[in-house]
Amino acid sequence: IGRQDLAEDVTLACNDGRDARRDEIYGVIDRWVGSLRLEQVLATLNQAEVPASRIFSAEDMFHDPQFLAREMLLSAKLPDGKAFKMPGIVPKLSDTPGEVNWVGPELGEHNEHVLSGLGYSREQIASLRDEGAI
Structure with a gap:
């Protein structure tokens, strides 16, 4: 990061x-990361072979090609x-990837x-049901 x-x-x-x-x-x-664009930070770390990734928000996950390709978010009813x-x-395993067959109890x-x-x-x-507690 330029700090010899x-x-x-x-x-x-x-x-x-x-x-x-x-x-x-x-x-x-923190100061170094804050002074650069995310892409620059990741490129510098990648070039130095430092494992790094951006932190995804929930919204990012719903649009990320890797999340979608690996079916990390499923549509259900x-x-x-x-x-x-x-x-x-x-994890998603190649021989036994698993599947979701039930969304859970009502x-x-x-x-x-x-x-x-x-x-x-x-x-x-x-009584709890009548009071709207459950």
């Missing part, structure tokens, strides 16, 4: 030395027909089972 002084500093040759000065080093890195997106299978489907298991009576559960 840090590259040649013998106290930074080992992790112990870098850890002792981590706040300083993170500050240098709720029982009422409403469409939504859900996570795909991770909202509140297991309320009675769970609440009765916690000691609620049928009357208490009915």
Whole structure:
């Protein structure tokens, strides 16, 4: 990143030395990254063979060709027909890629089972349902 002084500093040759000065080093890195466009940062790190990637927002993921090609976000429908997106299978293995066959239980489907298991009576559960709590 253009800091030969840090590259040649013998106290930074080992992790112990870098850890002792981590706040300083993170500050240098933060200022360097903040002074450049993302593409420049990634190109510089890639050229130096430093593993790096941008951090994706949820919106980025929905438009990224790699996420889409690997089916990391699946289209599904709720029982009422409403469409939504859900996570795909991770990791995606070539011989056994996995698949999603069920979107999960309906909202509140297991309320009675769970609440009765916690000691609620049928009357208490009915009261919670009448009050709109469940």
